[in-house]
Amino acid sequence: MQxxxxxxxxxxxxxxxxxxxxxxxxSWLCQWLVTMGADVMGYSIDIPTKPSLFEVLQLPTQLxxxxxxxxxxxxxxxxxxSFQPQVLFHLAAQPIVRDSxxxxxxxxxxxxxxxxxxxxxxxxxxKTQPAFPLESVVMVTSDKCYENQNxxxxxxxxxxxxxxxxxxxSKGCMEMAVSSYQKSFFQKSPIGxxxxxxxxxxxxxxxxxxxxxPDIAKAFxxxxxxxxxxxxxVRPWQHVLEPLSGYLLVGKCLAEDPASFSEGWNLGPLExxxxxxxxxxxxxxxxxxTNTYDVQQDDSLHETSILQLDVHKAxxxxxxxxxxxxxxxxxxxxxxYKTFYEKGSKASKVETNQQILDYMNV
Numbered sequence: 001m002q003x004x005x006x007x008x009x010x011x012x013x014x015x016x017x018x019x020x021x022x023x024x025x026x027s028w029l030c031q032w033l034v035t036m037g038a039d040v041m042g043y044s045i046d047i048p049t050k051p052s053l054f055e056v057l058q059l060p061t062q063l064x065x066x067x068x069x070x071x072x073x074x075x076x077x078x079x080x081x082s083f084q085p086q087v088l089f090h091l092a093a094q095p096i097v098r099d100s101x102x103x104x105x106x107x108x109x110x111x112x113x114x115x116x117x118x119x120x121x122x123x124x125x126x127k128t129q130p131a132f133p134l135e136s137v138v139m140v141t142s143d144k145c146y147e148n149q150n151x152x153x154x155x156x157x158x159x160x161x162x163x164x165x166x167x168x169x170s171k172g173c174m175e176m177a178v179s180s181y182q183k184s185f186f187q188k189s190p191i192g193x194x195x196x197x198x199x200x201x202x203x204x205x206x207x208x209x210x211x212x213x214p215d216i217a218k219a220f221x222x223x224x225x226x227x228x229x230x231x232x233x234v235r236p237w238q239h240v241l242e243p244l245s246g247y248l249l250v251g252k253c254l255a256e257d258p259a260s261f262s263e264g265w266n267l268g269p270l271e272x273x274x275x276x277x278x279x280x281x282x283x284x285x286x287x288x289x290t291n292t293y294d295v296q297q298d299d300s301l302h303e304t305s306i307l308q309l310d311v312h313k314a315x316x317x318x319x320x321x322x323x324x325x326x327x328x329x330x331x332x333x334x335x336x337y338k339t340f341y342e343k344g345s346k347a348s349k350v351e352t353n354q355q356i357l358d359y360m361n362v
Contacts, residue, residue, distance in 0.1 A: 004245065004360045010252045012037035015133075017085035019043045019070055019118070020092035021063070024206040025140075027053040028240050029089060029247065032356050034062045041083045043076065044092060045069045053205030056345045057352060070114030077121045081129075087251045088137045090118050097144070098210050100167035111170035112177060115139060119181040119193075126189065136192045136254030138247050139178050143197050143236060143268060143309050145171035154236075154271070154310030157197075157264045175264065182262055192254025192262050198243035199236030199268035199309055202329055204336020204352065206240075212277060216284050217337035220291045228295050231278035236309050238269040238322060239329035241359045246320050253318060265318065268309030273326035283327060287334040323362045332358075 016033050020026040021042025033040050040063035047054055059065070064083070068075040070092045080088070093111050094100065100107040118139070125132050146155040147162025161176055163169030175195055182193045202213045219226040246267035253261040275283075281293050314320045324332065332355055340348040 007245070007248050007252060008036040008360075010255075011087075011248065013039070014087055015039045015041070015083060015085045017041050017043065017080060017083055017088045019088075019090045019114075020140075021059070021065075022047045022052070022054040023091065023095070024049075024053055024203070024208060025201060025240055025244065026091045027057055027059060027205060028203060028352070029091070029244050030059055030063055031057050031352060032241075032244060032248070034059075035353065035356055040064065041066060041079070041085070043068050043070070043079050049207040051207055051340075051345075053207075053352075056205060056340070056348050058349065070117055071109055073117045073121070076117055077124070080121050081125060084133055086133050086135050087255065088118070088122075088134060089140065089247060089251065090115060090138070091140045093140070094167070094170075096208065096210055097165055097167045100165055100170070104166040107166045108170050108173070111167070112173045115174045116177050116181070119178060119185075122191065123181070123185050126191070134191050136251045136258070137194070138251050138254070139174070139193070139195045140247065141174050141195050141197050142168070142171040143199050143266070143307055144168040145175045145197060147172070148307060152308075154268070154308040155266070156310045157266055157313055179264075186262070190258060192258030194250050194254055194262055195264045196243070196247055196250055197264065197266050197268075197309065198246070199238050199307075201238055201240040201243060202333045203240035204333055204340065204348065204355075212280060213284075213333055213337075216281060217334070217341070220284070220288050221337070221341040223291065225291070226281060226293045228277055228281060228293055231276065231281075231295050233277050234274060235277065235280075235307060236268040236274050237280060237326055237329065238273065239324050239332055239359075241356065242269065242322050242324065242329075243267045245323070245359070246314060246318070249318055249320050261317075265314050266309040266311050267314055267320065268311050269322050269326065270311070271308070273322070273329075274308055275326060280326075280330065283330045284334055287331050288338065323359060
């Protein structure tokens with residue numbers, strides 16, 4: 001594992017633009033960037049949940065907070081142009097598989113066209129401002145971008161893109177669109193551009209609907225059984241800081257050597273930390289005892305039962321490797337939620353910063 005403290009040296013004083021900064025992953029990323037001394041501008045349409053990690057961490061007091069839609073090209077371009085970022089992380093998305101069935105057009109517009117607008121903003125700014133300071137662009141997609149064959153072996157970066165549901169298909173489309181822009185317009189550019197694909201992230205402060213750990217925490221906080229829809233579904237679980245460390249490392253590598261790192265990267269857990277939904281719940285109960293669960297099978301909507309990522313390329317070329325085991329990730333996550341529900345937001349903010357420091361020092 002590359003020394004995480006080198007990330008602090010790289011990002012200290014950097015101007016970093018983050019779309020989707022009000023979301024779960026975006027909030028953790030921004031807090032980490034601020035901790036390292038980066039100058040951050042966030043761009044997001046709204047605060048997606050209530051409660052919100054973004055508000056728990058009081059991030060509006062720590063960064064420049066811009067409200068805007070990634071589908072609004074003019075507003076997006078003005079924000080990027082005014083801030084003059086050196087690094088850009090694109091996390092804004094419609095992130096829920098089940099919502100993609102209800103709102104497929106919005107899902108494709110946000111996930112595909114929103115990403116294309118990011119690429120086009122950068123292309124135009126580079127044409128009109130030769131001295132534009134942008135060094136690296138990290139486009140966040142999903143492990144669901146692959147054409148899923150329910151195979152046992154993990155998907156590799158050169159496997160075909162695809163997707164059964166609108167969400168997964170939109171992420172596959174996003175991958176192809178970014179690759180097209182990179183090959184068509186940025187091959188000889190000093191800007192490094194890469195896509196990054198993570199597994200099912202867990203961590204404190206996630207209140208997204210239809211998400212396993214938030215559902216567990218809500219139920220356990222009031223001593224209720226949590227209901228599982230698909231207990232045997234296999235997912236590559238990982239603490240949110242794991243892929244974020246990969247995003248940050250990719251951003252650094254792109255700035256230093258764009259030609260070598262402008263490609264797709266899997267940033268999932270090791271094979272030993274891939275588990276079923278039911279296994280994860282049982283581990284949560286070990287950390288937060290006297291709780292239980294029940295099963296209510298839901299076959300109404302298609303959702304992939306097996307999904308794994310092969311991370312050998314990231315280990316070999318990025319020198320990136322997961323730090324916390326699944327047991328440690330669950331313990332950190334449940335501890336965060338217990339702190340929030342028992343002690344409140346101030347204690348949760350302290351817990352967040354402590355977990356970032358703990359992770360950096362492993």
